[in-house]
Amino acid sequence: MKAFIINKYNKRESLKLAEVPVPEVKDNDVLVAIYAAGVNVLDSKIKTGEFKLLLPYKLPLIMGHDVAGVITKVGKNVKNFKIGDEVYARPADFRIGTFAEFIAIDERDVALKPKNISMEDAASIPLVALTAWQALVETADIKKGQKVFIQAGSGGVGTIAIQLAKHLGATVATTASAKSFDFLSKLGADYVIDYKNNDFEKMLSNYDVVLNSQDQKTLEKSLRILKSGGKLISISGPPTPDFAKEIKAPWLMKIIMSFLSFGIRKKAKNKNVAYSFLFMKSSGEQLSKITTLIESGIIKPVLDKTFDFAQTNEALSYVESGRAKGKVVIKMK
Numbered sequence: 001m002k003a004f005i006i007n008k009y010n011k012r013e014s015l016k017l018a019e020v021p022v023p024e025v026k027d028n029d030v031l032v033a034i035y036a037a038g039v040n041v042l043d044s045k046i047k048t049g050e051f052k053l054l055l056p057y058k059l060p061l062i063m064g065h066d067v068a069g070v071i072t073k074v075g076k077n078v079k080n081f082k083i084g085d086e087v088y089a090r091p092a093d094f095r096i097g098t099f100a101e102f103i104a105i106d107e108r109d110v111a112l113k114p115k116n117i118s119m120e121d122a123a124s125i126p127l128v129a130l131t132a133w134q135a136l137v138e139t140a141d142i143k144k145g146q147k148v149f150i151q152a153g154s155g156g157v158g159t160i161a162i163q164l165a166k167h168l169g170a171t172v173a174t175t176a177s178a179k180s181f182d183f184l185s186k187l188g189a190d191y192v193i194d195y196k197n198n199d200f201e202k203m204l205s206n207y208d209v210v211l212n213s214q215d216q217k218t219l220e221k222s223l224r225i226l227k228s229g230g231k232l233i234s235i236s237g238p239p240t241p242d243f244a245k246e247i248k249a250p251w252l253m254k255i256i257m258s259f260l261s262f263g264i265r266k267k268a269k270n271k272n273v274a275y276s277f278l279f280m281k282s283s284g285e286q287l288s289k290i291t292t293l294i295e296s297g298i299i300k301p302v303l304d305k306t307f308d309f310a311q312t313n314e315a316l317s318y319v320e321s322g323r324a325k326g327k328v329v330i331k332m333k
Contacts, residue, residue: 003062003100004312009049014313015063015099023097023104030081030107031073032089036123036306037098038066039315039328040156047316053253054239054279055093064098064330065090067105068113068122078107086113090126092282098123099312101332111287114294121301124327125160129290129299131280132161135211135233136168139276144169146208149200149225151218153189154180154325157235159302161211162187167298173204180325187302201225212236219264228272238264239277247279302326 153174166188
């Protein structure tokens with residue numbers, strides 16, 4: 001099959017189109033013929049080697065973390081899916097590889113594709129929606145009437161997180177450029193702050209939850225808008241000792257993560273705020289709940305641009321540019 005791979009970590013080199021074997025289907029796997037694949041900032045971070053300590057992949061590596069397609073083969077232990085099912089997934093770490101014609105995925109990480117959206121729309125959903133779900137439902141446990149600040153509202157995670165937070169009954173504030181105001185208001189944002197001309201720290205206070213996706217400076221400013229007992233959840237770091245334990249990191253990585261997050265953890269503790277780092281996990285069960293929200297019209301995919309499979313490098317460059325509103329998708333079929 002054809003696939004886009006990296007042979008080494010490199011900031012400047014493009015992904016290489018290669019002929020590789022169709023993946024082996026293990027007993028609990030389904031083989032998916034890929035119709036569309038979502039492109040994420042994570043793909044860029046892995047390509048450059050930024051995440052090689054966190055995710056020590058063996059190279060060469062097929063890239064890509066989001067998939068929508070049709071099951072063509074099932075392992076002998078698979079119970080919940082059959083050949084011909086239309087599905088979507090964020091394959092587990094160390095089993096990624098959606099920039100290809102086929103992928104084998106553990107059935108636990110797969111869900112039936114929402115019936116009311118296209119393959120391209122479905123491929124835009126898994127990673128960002130699971131991130132939003134694990135941040136707002138699992139970690140923050142948002143309750144009706146709480147105030148939530150979601151940074152970078154027009155990004156892939158932001159567009160889904162705003163819709164989910166609104167569904168959970170929260171008052172939602174976000175940041176964006178002025179040209180995105182109407183678009184984000186329609187998604188459910190109550191307050192949209194122009195990050196180019198305004199400082200959110202001066203406009204927001206007494207918030208219950210912040211979902212941080214930006215740099216260290218923004219993270220520390222976010223801490224100051226939270227009330228005592230609030231929750232600061234970061235998907236852009238720094239990672240914590242708790243996260244190191246969760247992923248069973250080697251002792252050296254535990255020390256590094258403890259050092260990197262020491263400052264923000266100390267400041268959060270002094271303010272009686274819970275700081276946590278979130279690196280989303282694959283979950284077919286959670287994705288099935290997201291399917292229900294999509295089919296009922298509560299969450300709508302936000303797709304910026306679709307590229308043909310041959311244009312995979314252009315798609316990744318577009319994501320790296322930071323210009324995308326919502327998600328970018330590669331179409332195979």
